[in-house]
Structure formats: C-alpha cells, structure tokens
Amino acid sequence: MSSIEPTAISRARTPDLISGYRLEKLVGTGGMGEVHKATQLSLGRTVAVKLLNSELAKDPSFIARFQKEAAALATLSHPHVVAIVDKGKTDSTYYLVMEFVDGPSLRELMRTPQQETQVLLRRMLEICRAIEYAHGRGVIHRDLKPENILLDQQAGGIAKVSDFGLASFLDDSTVASRYALTSTHVSMGTISYMAPEQRVDAKSADARADIFSLGVILYETFTGEVPLGTFDPPSRKRSGLDPRVDAIVMRCLKPDPDDRYQTVGALIAELEPLVPGSLLSMPPMRLTRLQRAKRTAKGVVRVAAQTAATLLVVSAVGVLGFEYYRSGQVRERQGPPGAAILAEHKNANTNRTAPGRREDVLPNKQRVLVGEGPDQLAMPLAGRPAVFENKAIVFPPLDLPLFPNEEEKRDLTRVGRVRADVVGFVGGVARLTARVRAEAPPPTLKRRLQEWLKGPPPDPVVAMMLVGRDGRYVALVHHGAGAPLALEWALGERSGTMLGQPSPQGEARLELFVTEEGVLQAFIGQGADQRPIAEPLNLGPDWQGQFGEPPTPAVGCIEGTCSIEGLTYAVDRPAPVAETPSSPVVAATQRTVAAAVPTKAVVPKRAPPPPPPKRQPVKAAPAKSTKRR
Known part of the structure; x- marks a missing residue:
C-alpha cells in the first residue's frame, strides 16, 4: 500500500x-x-x-x-x-x-x-x-x-x-x-x-x-x-x-x-x-505460411534485442555499483518533514537578524511581522543557508558536489530552518500566516548527471511551523511537486499527519489558527477563497502546555528552492480586569469591541475581578450600581 x-x-x-x-x-x-x-x-x-x-x-x-x-x-x-x-x-x-x-x-x-x-x-x-x-x-x-x-x-x-x-x-x-x-x-x-x-x-x-x-x-x-x-x-x-x-x-x-x-x-x-x-477478448486467427515466417523472424530480432538490452543493463549496474562504492552513501527514505526540519544540524542556531516589526496592535494583542519594518528581529538559522531578500526568507538552490569527499559528506545537508526568536508571546488565541513557495531547482548538466547516477532527488518541501521544547511542533507542509498539503504534529506522545488537497503550483498563502479552547485549524487561501486543510486538531485549553513552553514561529525547507514572504505571528492575551462603574457609554463600547472580534477568533475568558476596596460606611448614601468589565 x-x-x-x-x-x-x-x-x-x-x-x-x-x-x-x-x-x-x-x-x-x-x-x-x-x-x-x-x-x-x-x-x-x-x-x-x-x-x-x-x-x-x-x-x-x-x-x-x-x-x-x-x-x-x-x-x-x-x-x-x-x-x-x-x-x-x-x-x-x-x-x-x-x-x-x-x-x-x-x-x-x-x-x-x-x-x-x-x-x-x-x-x-x-x-x-x-x-x-x-x-x-x-x-x-x-x-x-x-x-x-x-x-x-x-x-x-x-x-x-x-x-x-x-x-x-x-x-x-x-x-x-x-x-x-x-x-x-x-x-x-x-x-x-x-x-x-x-x-x-x-x-x-x-x-x-x-x-x-x-x-x-x-x-x-x-x-x-x-x-x-x-x-x-x-x-x-x-x-x-x-x-x-x-x-x-x-x-x-x-x-x-x-x-x-x-x-x-x-x-x-x-x-x-x-x-x-485490442483490450477485449478476440478468437485466434489462423496464420498463413508467410505470416508464420514473419513471426519467426520477428522472434529472432526480439531475442537479439533482449540480449543486447540485458548486457546494457548489466553494464549500467556495474557502473552504478562502482559509484555506490565510491560515494559510500545510501539514500535513506525521508521521514516526516517536520521532524527532519527540527533535527540537529552542524551549524544549529547560527545568529542572524532580519528587518521586521514587533508591535502591540491592541492592549491585549501582540504581533510580529518578518521582512519589513524598523526593528531588527533575532532569527536563528540551522542547516542549509538562508538569505533575507525582497521582504522574504529565501533558501537558494543547493549546489552539491558530484563526488563529495568525506568532509563534504559530513557537511552536506538538504534541510534548513529559520526560527523567529519571539519572547513573551503568551496568550489564548494565536495566528501564524505566510505566503510560501517551493520549487525544484532549474535543470543543469550537473544536476542531470547527479540524477542519472543517484536517482531523482526528493520533492521540494516548505513548511510553516509552531515549535516548542524537546522537538515538539505543529507543521503545515507544502509540497512543491503537487503532493497533498499536510498538517503534521508531534506533541509528546501525540503525533500524526492529516492530508488535504494537492499542493498548488506557485505561491500559496497558508495559515495556522488556534482558538482559546485549543482547537487548531489550517487554511489555504485568503478571504472568500480561503479553504480548510484537513480536520481541526483539538489540543485542549492548555494548548501551549502541549509544546512544553509558549511556541515560537519557524519555517523550514527541504530540497529545491523555498521562499517565505509576509511571515506574521499574532497572539491575543487576556486583558487585565478592573472594576469600573457601569454606564451606557461603557456598555456600548463593550458591544462594539465584541462585534469587532473576527468570526474565527474566540473572545478570551475573563478572569474573576479583584475584590473591591473596603469603603467607610456613609449614612443615607445611595447604593452605586457597578458593572464588571
């Protein structure tokens, strides 16, 4: 299967x-x-x-x-x-x-x-x-x-x-x-x-x-x-x-x-x-003597051609066996893309910075945008090189040696990742979005020769991730060659993959959205064209605890050329609760804010207010009505 x-x-x-x-x-x-x-x-x-x-x-x-x-x-x-x-x-x-x-x-x-x-x-x-x-x-x-x-x-x-x-x-x-x-x-x-x-x-x-x-x-x-x-x-x-x-x-x-x-x-x-x-059953027909002679001649030619093909295959196997002996490499089957991206690499956590913007959008909402803005964001790199150009994170095409030596074999990696070092982003609702693209590298004579000797490389993959501690993650994986989009997760003992529609050609806008109740959904597209990918994944109300720590956004690339543009991570934090006298203006404001909440978002649950300060009793003072915000 x-x-x-x-x-x-x-x-x-x-x-x-x-x-x-x-x-x-x-x-x-x-x-x-x-x-x-x-x-x-x-x-x-x-x-x-x-x-x-x-x-x-x-x-x-x-x-x-x-x-x-x-x-x-x-x-x-x-x-x-x-x-x-x-x-x-x-x-x-x-x-x-x-x-x-x-x-x-x-x-x-x-x-x-x-x-x-x-x-x-x-x-x-x-x-x-x-x-x-x-x-x-x-x-x-x-x-x-x-x-x-x-x-x-x-x-x-x-x-x-x-x-x-x-x-x-x-x-x-x-x-x-x-x-x-x-x-x-x-x-x-x-x-x-x-x-x-x-x-x-x-x-x-x-x-x-x-x-x-x-x-x-x-x-x-x-x-x-x-x-x-x-x-x-x-x-x-x-x-x-x-x-x-x-x-x-x-x-x-x-x-x-x-x-x-x-x-x-x-x-x-x-x-x-x-x-x-010709695919249907037909009764056999009697052949003439000339037809039988032609069939015999064709049989002789076919046997000769098969013999030549066999010799050619044996020669090719010898050449490939010699190449296998020289390279000393065995092409192993790729595991889950998310696990491969989070694996340890020789140059893990190389410190880099990228332009961006970190801001408080509302009193209870934080957002970071990678690629443009006045701030310099810490962006640790691991694995294959990545560059920041034209407001995007780009993993350029790989240029691997045809016959690597022992030192080059140790340094070779087809996988790279970039992680946004976001501190203090803790909240009940989270949204991660980006426009991604994964493409096979342009064909060259060297790559064609590598493919002939070692077989075609795996399909290019780009992933958008929420990453926690001890290898815990959720990844939305886009396959550039048309394989199904996948929502993949490994959260301690819980792990699995859900497949969606085929990965589109060219650029795709992806989104990971987590409600306050811990229901995680993946989407492709935007606005009226937005469509869900697979089924919702229920992480539970303590969904950040599933990651071992508040998760941080990351992107990864396997094979080919990958670009990630407009990477944005936003977290809604519960607002502090204070006792405030009620009034028609306050009530109207509360209704306006509630109406402005997006349909996919869930309004954070309010914590119980602190006890009111003790007041000195006053005779004949009318009781004030209060309304909790």
Missing part, C-alpha cells in the same frame, strides 16, 4: 497482538487508524490488517464508523473492490482484515512519467465498474480519490477500490439505520473530490456524488491537475486525447446532480467505446 494514505491521528505504540495473525510491518495510515501487512497463520497468506486508533476506539461514533466500513465491504464481492477477510476486537481496539494489494495507489502512479492514454482509459473503466457494482448493492462510497484506488501488480495492474469508511447505504435497511452516522448539514469526504451538494449536506447526497468524484479523478488522470474554478477541457492539456472525453468529464462535473449522468452505467456506456478493441 501507499505510504501516503488518508488522514489519521495515531499515538506511537507497539502493534496489538491479534489472535491468528502476525503483524509484519506498518505500511500506511487509514482514515481512522493504521494499516499493517500481516500473515494469516491458518492459511499462511499475506493480508492487510487495519487497526482502529486506540484513542478513537473509546469513542462509540468512531467504533460505529469502523464497523460500518466492514458492513459495506461485506456486501461487496467484485474483482475491482478490495475484499474483506475478517473483523474482530482486541483488549484495546478493533480491527479489520482485508485483502492485501501489492502495488501503488493511483496517486503514486500519477507522479510517474506520462502513460499511454488507452491504458488510463481502461483503468478508469475498471474503477467505474467497481462503483457501478457497489451502487447496485446499495453502497455509496462518498470518498473516492486517487489515494483510495490501489493497483494490484500481481494481477496485471488492475484497479481496486478501497476505504469505504465514509460509505452510506441507499436503502432504509437495518444496516443503513444501524450505521447512520452522518447528520444533516454535515460535510464529509475530501474537499477537492466532493460534489457541491456533498459539501453542504453529506446525508442527502446520493449516488450521483460518486459520479462527480469519478469526473474529478478522470480529469486529473489525464491532466495531472484537479479541476478547480475555471479549467480547460482535458484534450487541450493532453495531446492525442479523444475530444469525446471532454464531454464525458464536463457532464460528470456538472454542479447540479440532475445534469450529470444519473447512473454509473450511463457513464460506462459512453466511456466503453473509447477503450481500444
């Missing part, structure tokens, strides 16, 4: 021992837990075991949703749907046992070099047939996206639909009523692939919502982009694509469900004629 899976909130722990199964290794995270590759001891076969997160296993609603996925899978038996094997409960959690699909997800396949159009059409037809079957059994998926479609390599790369955790049932059967988890006017799913009506009210969305998601996947399969706002037909972005695909995609993406295909069968009826006839 893919290491990039739907969102999860997981606590680090050793896997539970499940009777009859041996857990081999963690292969990914699902919507509500972890997925392990395992062995079914009774048959000795490989299976996938999905464990519900132990924290969520205490919540009856999540238990019901987990069992709902099992109920949905149990009703389905189709070559293009991941099959369920078993389900059960341990002392601490619940588990599902499913068919193990040995292959990448459709998301991973989208990042490979351009594939043949006919192969992509056949794959989409397989996905459509799986959804048509599910609808026929009364199941709506409601979370179709490339991460939930796996390609079985051992079965010839056929598509299999997985993750029915948000599925709903079309009829009013016992199963449907037992697992009716979605409330009216609640949106569920992944925003970029959700139908408009599903974003407003998931409960009322019917099978046509899946047809909208299929249209998004179809468009992204051929163009590499998600159709947002105004977009070109796919045939304009992919040369050689049949223009008939444009009409199919556009009809799937109609905002009004009544204007879309009313059934997946109707969609298949228009998509099937575009699949080449």
Whole structure:
C-alpha cells in the first residue's frame, strides 16, 4: 500500500497482538487508524490488517464508523473492490482484515512519467465498474480519490477500490439505520473530490456524488491537475486525447446532480467505446505460411534485442555499483518533514537578524511581522543557508558536489530552518500566516548527471511551523511537486499527519489558527477563497502546555528552492480586569469591541475581578450600581 494514505491521528505504540495473525510491518495510515501487512497463520497468506486508533476506539461514533466500513465491504464481492477477510476486537481496539494489494495507489502512479492514454482509459473503466457494482448493492462510497484506488501488480495492474469508511447505504435497511452516522448539514469526504451538494449536506447526497468524484479523478488522470474554478477541457492539456472525453468529464462535473449522468452505467456506456478493441477478448486467427515466417523472424530480432538490452543493463549496474562504492552513501527514505526540519544540524542556531516589526496592535494583542519594518528581529538559522531578500526568507538552490569527499559528506545537508526568536508571546488565541513557495531547482548538466547516477532527488518541501521544547511542533507542509498539503504534529506522545488537497503550483498563502479552547485549524487561501486543510486538531485549553513552553514561529525547507514572504505571528492575551462603574457609554463600547472580534477568533475568558476596596460606611448614601468589565 501507499505510504501516503488518508488522514489519521495515531499515538506511537507497539502493534496489538491479534489472535491468528502476525503483524509484519506498518505500511500506511487509514482514515481512522493504521494499516499493517500481516500473515494469516491458518492459511499462511499475506493480508492487510487495519487497526482502529486506540484513542478513537473509546469513542462509540468512531467504533460505529469502523464497523460500518466492514458492513459495506461485506456486501461487496467484485474483482475491482478490495475484499474483506475478517473483523474482530482486541483488549484495546478493533480491527479489520482485508485483502492485501501489492502495488501503488493511483496517486503514486500519477507522479510517474506520462502513460499511454488507452491504458488510463481502461483503468478508469475498471474503477467505474467497481462503483457501478457497489451502487447496485446499495453502497455509496462518498470518498473516492486517487489515494483510495490501489493497483494490484500481481494481477496485471488492475484497479481496486478501497476505504469505504465514509460509505452510506441507499436503502432504509437495518444496516443503513444501524450505521447512520452522518447528520444533516454535515460535510464529509475530501474537499477537492466532493460534489457541491456533498459539501453542504453529506446525508442527502446520493449516488450521483460518486459520479462527480469519478469526473474529478478522470480529469486529473489525464491532466495531472484537479479541476478547480475555471479549467480547460482535458484534450487541450493532453495531446492525442479523444475530444469525446471532454464531454464525458464536463457532464460528470456538472454542479447540479440532475445534469450529470444519473447512473454509473450511463457513464460506462459512453466511456466503453473509447477503450481500444485490442483490450477485449478476440478468437485466434489462423496464420498463413508467410505470416508464420514473419513471426519467426520477428522472434529472432526480439531475442537479439533482449540480449543486447540485458548486457546494457548489466553494464549500467556495474557502473552504478562502482559509484555506490565510491560515494559510500545510501539514500535513506525521508521521514516526516517536520521532524527532519527540527533535527540537529552542524551549524544549529547560527545568529542572524532580519528587518521586521514587533508591535502591540491592541492592549491585549501582540504581533510580529518578518521582512519589513524598523526593528531588527533575532532569527536563528540551522542547516542549509538562508538569505533575507525582497521582504522574504529565501533558501537558494543547493549546489552539491558530484563526488563529495568525506568532509563534504559530513557537511552536506538538504534541510534548513529559520526560527523567529519571539519572547513573551503568551496568550489564548494565536495566528501564524505566510505566503510560501517551493520549487525544484532549474535543470543543469550537473544536476542531470547527479540524477542519472543517484536517482531523482526528493520533492521540494516548505513548511510553516509552531515549535516548542524537546522537538515538539505543529507543521503545515507544502509540497512543491503537487503532493497533498499536510498538517503534521508531534506533541509528546501525540503525533500524526492529516492530508488535504494537492499542493498548488506557485505561491500559496497558508495559515495556522488556534482558538482559546485549543482547537487548531489550517487554511489555504485568503478571504472568500480561503479553504480548510484537513480536520481541526483539538489540543485542549492548555494548548501551549502541549509544546512544553509558549511556541515560537519557524519555517523550514527541504530540497529545491523555498521562499517565505509576509511571515506574521499574532497572539491575543487576556486583558487585565478592573472594576469600573457601569454606564451606557461603557456598555456600548463593550458591544462594539465584541462585534469587532473576527468570526474565527474566540473572545478570551475573563478572569474573576479583584475584590473591591473596603469603603467607610456613609449614612443615607445611595447604593452605586457597578458593572464588571
């Protein structure tokens, strides 16, 4: 399975021992837990075991949703749907046992070099047939996206639909009523692939919502982009694509469900004629003597070509093996970006200053802006170099040696970070914003040679973070190559990652916002175009204590070229409370201030006022009315 899976909130722990199964290794995270590759001891076969997160296993609603996925899978038996094997409960959690699909997800396949159009059409037809079957059994998926479609390599790369955790049932059967988890006017799913009506009210969305998601996947399969706002037909972005695909995609993406295909069968009826006839079964034809001679000659040529290719591969392996021996390096898989950025570096905490502005906006609000202003802000650097130019923090392209010596190997780092040394920013509400960009370095002959010898470098990553003590952090991660935006956190025993929509090309405005109750949300965009990234993360009222100390803002870069502009951090502190006589003017002022609070912010709770000073009693003095501010 893919290491990039739907969102999860997981606590680090050793896997539970499940009777009859041996857990081999963690292969990914699902919507509500972890997925392990395992062995079914009774048959000795490989299976996938999905464990519900132990924290969520205490919540009856999540238990019901987990069992709902099992109920949905149990009703389905189709070559293009991941099959369920078993389900059960341990002392601490619940588990599902499913068919193990040995292959990448459709998301991973989208990042490979351009594939043949006919192969992509056949794959989409397989996905459509799986959804048509599910609808026929009364199941709506409601979370179709490339991460939930796996390609079985051992079965010839056929598509299999997985993750029915948000599925709903079309009829009013016992199963449907037992697992009716979605409330009216609640949106569920992944925003970029959700139908408009599903974003407003998931409960009322019917099978046509899946047809909208299929249209998004179809468009992204051929163009590499998600159709947002105004977009070109796919045939304009992919040369050689049949223009008939444009009409199919556009009809799937109609905002009004009544204007879309009313059934997946109707969609298949228009998509099937575009699949080449060579993919269908045909009876064998008798060959003439001349045709048999031509086939023999072609076989001889093919064997000779394969022999030459084998010799070429052996030679290339020898060259690469020699290079591996010379370099003495092993390219390790990158861990979580936030952890890599906070790792210790040789030049950790190099003291630098940058222009900026530190100010008190309101009596109870502090703000710091990096990049412009009269103040000189302390900005410790670590890892790869960074510069301050044109009001932005910039990590220039890396210039790594082709064959580094031992000293250069010790000094090489592809990761850098800059931390704003903000002291005294303590409060109940916090907001961190910036405009970020992550790009691959421009191609040069040296970089092409490095890529040929050592493989392509990892995708460029830029992150905006709140950093505490002992490696505690929350990071909003932007992948320059189009991988999903991610909200990542490591707060002691609590750690995890939630994925959002694909990272946009070019500049993106990101925001981390924490309410006084400790609910952390991540956003992309601004104003009317602002959209949430993943689900809110509840840190609790003592959310700053989760960091071990009041957190400070930081930014980081991995690979490529990164720029961070307009980095702003603001904290609202509770205002001191004083006893003040009430008056209409004061009351009106209080109402005005309350109305001016942004909708996302939460007004800090007032502390109890100090006791009033003792007064000497005065005869016949009228009692004064007081109003606490």
